[in-house]
Amino acid sequence: MTTKFLLLTLAATGLVFAQGPRRGFGGPGGPVGPDTEARLTKTLNLNAAQQNTVHAALQEHRVATTGLIDQVHNLNTQLHAAIKSGAADQIDKISASIATLHQQQIASQAKTAAKIYATLSDDQKTQIGDHLEMLMGGGPVGRGPGGTPPARRGPPPQVN
Numbered sequence: 013m014t015t016k017f018l019l020l021t022l023a024a025t026g027l028v029f030a031q032g033p034r035r036g037f038g039g040p041g042g043p044v045g046p047d048t049e050a051r052l053t054k055t056l057n058l059n060a061a062q063q064n065t066v067h068a069a070l071q072e073h074r075v076a077t078t079g080l081i082d083q084v085h086n087l088n089t090q091l092h093a094a095i096k097s098g099a100a101d102q103i104d105k106i107s108a109s110i111a112t113l114h115q116q117q118i119a120s121q122a123k124t125a126a127k128i129y130a131t132l133s134d135d136q137k138t139q140i141g142d143h144l145e146m147l148m149g150g151g152p153v154g155r156g157p158g159g160t161p162p163a164r165r166g167p168p169p170q171v172n
Contacts, residue, residue, distance in 0.1 A: 069127040121148045
């Protein structure tokens with residue numbers, strides 16, 4: 013019973029990792045997305061010097077994280093093989109490698125956000141508030157906890 017539970021847990025973990033990261037590994041929603049600079053410029057009304065800093069910080073992030081997507085993909089393929097063969101030692105090793113790549117990505121995103129944040133005026137920092145995810149590729153200010161709720165899908169619930 014314990015072995016079956018362990019295998020099921022490992023298989024589920026493999027499926028989660030196989031989906032890849034939601035943001036940041038070079039996808040359109042991450043800090044290297046094509047609209048990040050324009051979105052920040054428009055939302056925060058960045059001046060030319062700030063725009064240059066944002067561009068340089070994002071470019072540095074792109075260089076620092078080049079190849080991470082391919083490495084994660086290759087490790088996910090290895091993880092699937094290890095799951096199928098029941099190689100628990102390989103699963104541990106590969107999972108640790110994937111975690112290291114995720115750590116590198118998160119650290120690079122946070123350092124990029126810190127560089128951008130340092131160039132903002134007090135008014136711009138107030139505009140961002142606690143929504144630092146905006147500097148790391150998240151949505152515009154106003155979304156998230158306390159922000160505008162997402163649109164509801166489907167008909168409204170009926171009240172009796």
